Amino acid sequence: MKTRIILVGVLLLLLGRGLGAKAEQTELSTVMQIKALQVELLTTQDTAQQIAIIAQMRALLPNDVTREPTHSLDQGGETCFDATLLNGPLPFFVSGTTIGYTSDYSALGLGPLTPPCWDGYYNETLTGTGPDVVYQFFPPVSALYRISLCNSDFDTGLLIYNANCPPSNPGDYICGNDDFCGVTTFQSEISALALSPSQPIYIVVDGWDGASGNYNLEIAFAETGGPANDNCFGAQFVEPFSPVTGNTSTATPDAVPDCGTSITAPGVWYLTIGTGNTMTAHTCFGASYDTKINIYTGDCGSDLCHGQ
Numbered sequence: 072m073k074t075r076i077i078l079v080g081v082l083l084l085l086l087g088r089g090l091g092a093k094a095e096q097t098e099l100s101t102v103m104q105i106k107a108l109q110v111e112l113l114t115t116q117d118t119a120q121q122i123a124i125i126a127q128m129r130a131l132l133p134n135d136v137t138r139e140p141t142h143s144l145d146q147g148g149e150t151c152f153d154a155t156l157l158n159g160p161l162p163f164f165v166s167g168t169t170i171g172y173t174s175d176y177s178a179l180g181l182g183p184l185t186p187p188c189w190d191g192y193y194n195e196t197l198t199g200t201g202p203d204v205v206y207q208f209f210p211p212v213s214a215l216y217r218i219s220l221c222n223s224d225f226d227t228g229l230l231i232y233n234a235n236c237p238p239s240n241p242g243d244y245i246c247g248n249d250d251f252c253g254v255t256t257f258q259s260e261i262s263a264l265a266l267s268p269s270q271p272i273y274i275v276v277d278g279w280d281g282a283s284g285n286y287n288l289e290i291a292f293a294e295t296g297g298p299a300n301d302n303c304f305g306a307q308f309v310e311p312f313s314p315v316t317g318n319t320s321t322a323t324p325d326a327v328p329d330c331g332t333s334i335t336a337p338g339v340w341y342l343t344i345g346t347g348n349t350m351t352a353h354t355c356f357g358a359s360y361d362t363k364i365n366i367y368t369g370d371c372g373s374d375l376c377h378g379q
């Protein structure tokens with residue numbers, strides 16, 4: 072059983088497990104390797120290194136369900152009915168093409184005025200009228216996400232919908248973008264979109280005024296400017312009986328259940344392993360503000376309370 076500890080103001084993630092059985096040790100070792108890679112992933116900005124780390128993480132997973140095997144290079148599906156599924160550790164880097172695909176979705180129906188959440192250029196009759204492909208994304212936790220087509224080679228468009236198939240305008244529309252980034256500034260990105268695990272979405276990779284081409288789609292946690300352990304997936308490992316120091320002043324509040332004490336302030340996450348005995352987590356020796364602690368068990372997103 073894994074255990075996580077959350078401190079409000081400071082969040083601590085605890086892996087609670089007896090270390091006696093060899094099989095358990097093996098499994099635990101895999102968990103810790105993945106956690107260590109996740110921490111490494113969050114601390115590098117080098118794309119090639121990020122891709123290499125993700126490959127290492129996937130190799131450790133017993134069943135890789137993050138990719139649709141019938142689609143080469145993670146190509147998006149033609150419509151929502153055969154959308155390529157994205158469900159696994161972030162960030163995702165997938166690539167494909169819209170050349171040869173048909174236009175099934177566009178901004179038509181969202182109205183002449185810039186829709187909610189839309190940043191920058193918008194034209195109801197031209198935005199997103201290119202051939203399009205579709206992904207379905209399952210957010211692992213409640214967080215802000217960055218969805219980007221910045222490294223694509225054509226004038227892209229990006230539409231985000233609730234995962235109702237087929238999605239409708241404006242009923243299922245969540246957010247969209249036309250021009251945000253890239254050498255030509257015609258590529259699309261939504262930099263900070265709030266999503267929760269209860270809200271799977273369709274991501275439509277589209278083009279402006281009939282444009283099509285090769286795309287690179289990246290999905291990552293939004294860059295909040297906070298510490299690396301600002302969210303559960305970036306939890307910092309701590310050895311039992313080894314105090315650590317940190318700072319919550321640039322962190323963000325966590326949308327997770329409280330475990331008996333409310334979460335009303337920015338928090339950071341830590342991860343440790345249970346010894347099989349009663350353990351204590353505290354901030355009694357030097358915290359400079361009024362702290363709280365919540366403790367969770369299980370994987371990120373499962374949010375199972377283990378203490379307070």
Ligand SMILES: [Ca+2]
Pocket residue numbers: 148149150172173174175176202203204
């Ligand atoms: Ca299509």
Ligand SMILES: [Ca+2]
Pocket residue numbers: 226227228249250257258259279
């Ligand atoms: Ca565009």
